[in-house]
Amino acid sequence: MIEDLKTKIFILVFIFYPFSLWALTLQQAISLAMKTYPPLKEKLHLKEKTQFLYKASFDPYFPTLSSEFSYERTFESSMHTIGRLWDNQYTFGLTISYRLFDGGYRWSQRQQSAFVFDQAIAEIEIIKNDLKFLVKKAFYKCLAMKKIWEVRKEAESIAKKNYELAMARRKVGVAMLSDVTQAQVRYTNARMETLTAQ
Numbered sequence: 001m002i003e004d005l006k007t008k009i010f011i012l013v014f015i016f017y018p019f020s021l022w023a024l025t026l027q028q029a030i031s032l033a034m035k036t037y038p039p040l041k042e043k044l045h046l047k048e049k050t051q052f053l054y055k056a057s058f059d060p061y062f063p064t065l066s067s068e069f070s071y072e073r074t075f076e077s078s079m080h081t082i083g084r085l086w087d088n089q090y091t092f093g094l095t096i097s098y099r100l101f102d103g104g105y106r107w108s109q110r111q112q113s114a115f116v117f118d119q120a121i122a123e124i125e126i127i128k129n130d131l132k133f134l135v136k137k138a139f140y141k142c143l144a145m146k147k148i149w150e151v152r153k154e155a156e157s158i159a160k161k162n163y164e165l166a167m168a169r170r171k172v173g174v175a176m177l178s179d180v181t182q183a184q185v186r187y188t189n190a191r192m193e194t195l196t197a198q
Helices: 002-020 026-036 038-056 105-172 177-197
Strands: 064-076 085-097
Touching: 026 105, 038 105, 105 177
Parallel strands: none
Antiparallel strands: 064 085
């Protein structure tokens, strides 16, 4: 019983699934490709990485602040004193340092990071343009193939009518057998072209 139900559900899904497909517009196809194209995702991650490296290249231009804190507690007791001796010692240190001259090292690091970041942005634009071209090419090719299929389907129906007309004329005795054969060949060729386009 359960296997029979599974079979029926499978058949229903198999039959009606193709009718639930939806068509994409060109802009939807481009946006879907932009979201799912793996090389573009990789370059976006690379751009993000180089952007953070570029921001980090400004770090040497700012002063460095470091702090240090320590606490020490000592306890002394001896036989000659009546109480205990406690000693608490706190130490806090704060250091600010700024590099005035480094021979152009900071500047060259920042320029190198900026160049790598700009290069990542340019590569993303190249990939986006290539992807748009490929999607548009595939989209318009599909539209052209659909139009070709429609034209060939129409040519097939015309060839079929001509073949039927030639057979009817042959039965009446107005057409020769060669006319019927030619019409049959044209119909068969049109049918093959329709199947090829489909």
